Amino acid sequence: MTTKKQAVLLIVVAGLVAAAGYAVWKSRGQGDEFVVSGVIEADDIHVGSKVGGRVMKVVAREGQSVKAGDVLVLLEPDEPKASLSESQASLRQAEARLTELQAGYRREEIDQAKADWLAAKAQHGNAEKLRQRMKDLVERQLIAPQEYDDARTKAEETEQRTMSARERYDLLLAGTRQEEIAQARAGVEAARARVRLLKTQLDETVVRSPVNAVVEVLDLEPGDMVGAGKPVATLLRTTSLWVRAYLPEKRLGHVQPGLTVRIRVDSFPRKDFSGTVRRIHRQAEFTPRNVQTTEERVLQVFQTEVIIDDPEKILRPGMNADVFIKKSEQ
Known part of the structure; x- marks a missing residue:
């Protein structure tokens, strides 16, 4: 073998050794580290x-x-808008009623109620006198019974109007009851709650x-x-990416939530990313078939979530990632 061929062979062998060394370092970490592999994910939000x-x-x-x-x-938005407009009108009416009750009745209203009562009382007096005359006449058979019935009906009607007018006059004279104000206030609050609900529905x-x-x-x-x-819609929250990795049972003692780790991805093999362990699932499982070697797939592992610090926003969900974890003294 010539000297040139020997030199080329040495270069090739050295390259293979270096590649193998890098692969071992990548898969197992440095001497004081071990590595677990996983995939970058993003929390999804259903809106x-x-x-x-x-x-x-x-x-x-x-x-x-x-x-x-x-x-x-x-x-x-047509239906919610229409319902909101209707409720706002009802609210205005309820507020006006409450304001009226809180202000009390005006002197003019009381005087008018008294006048209405006295007028109704006078009408009833006249109607009652007419009924008495008609009664005498019908008993003497000077008029038809129907004429007396008409006079009696009118007297009864005027009596009812007189009683209603007196009740209204007494009510205004006594003033607004607190129970009425409380009831009106409750109506206003109910109307306001309805308006708030419909505004939310419109939003x-x-x-x-x-x-x-x-x-x-x-x-x-x-x-x-x-x-x-x-x-x-389904959204991916890319501002908080994390790695779903699988921690072997024998490594469980080295990791706890809050631990700082370093992360590497295939897309940026020379760049380290900082990460923080967010969660270690309490239930063990077998390694998923798409992770690590055939021998390692039958191991008991614990799913581990690691938040990635990616200030440059260059990472993407779905990237493969290696999580390097320092070995702690047991």
Whole structure:
């Protein structure tokens, strides 16, 4: 073998050794670390409307980045608007009635009620006198019985009007009762609560994003019906990415929530990301088939969630990630 061929062979062997060393380092970490693998995920949020209705306009689209408060879907607002207008009118009436009762009755109203009562009393007196005359005449058979019946009916009617007028006069003279004011006040509060409810329902015809996110699913067209409380869109909360990894049972003692770790992804192999363990599931399971080697798939593991610090916003859900964890003294 020539010297040149030997040199090339040495370079190839050195490259293979370096690659193998990197693979071992990547898969097992440095001497004081071990590694668990997983996939980057984002929390999904199902957004909907409390009232539902018919879709008027679809504003956002799948794959679009949205900010908190951005409009996703508009529902037809006609029915909630009409109900709100009706309730606002009822509220104004209730408030006017309460104001009137709290102010009490005016002197003019009391005087008018007294005049109405005295007039009704006079009419009843005249009607009663006529009834008496008609009674005498019918007993002497000078008039038909029907004429007496008419006079008696009129006397009874004027008596009822006199009693009603006197009751109203006495009521105004006594003033407003506290029970009436309390009842009117309760009516106002009920009307206000109804208006608040309908305003909320009208607001629900505008479906907004509650957080900064990416629209993952939004399959609607104008005219579609949306059920009350049913999701109209699924959002991915990309501002708080995390890794779903699987911690071997023998490594459980090295990890606890709040632990700081470092993370690497295949897309940026030379860049370290900081992470914090958020949760370790209490229930053990077998390693999922899409994680690690065939031998490791039969191990008992604990699902672990690690929040990633990604200030540059360069990571994406679905990326493979390796979580490097320092070994603690046992």
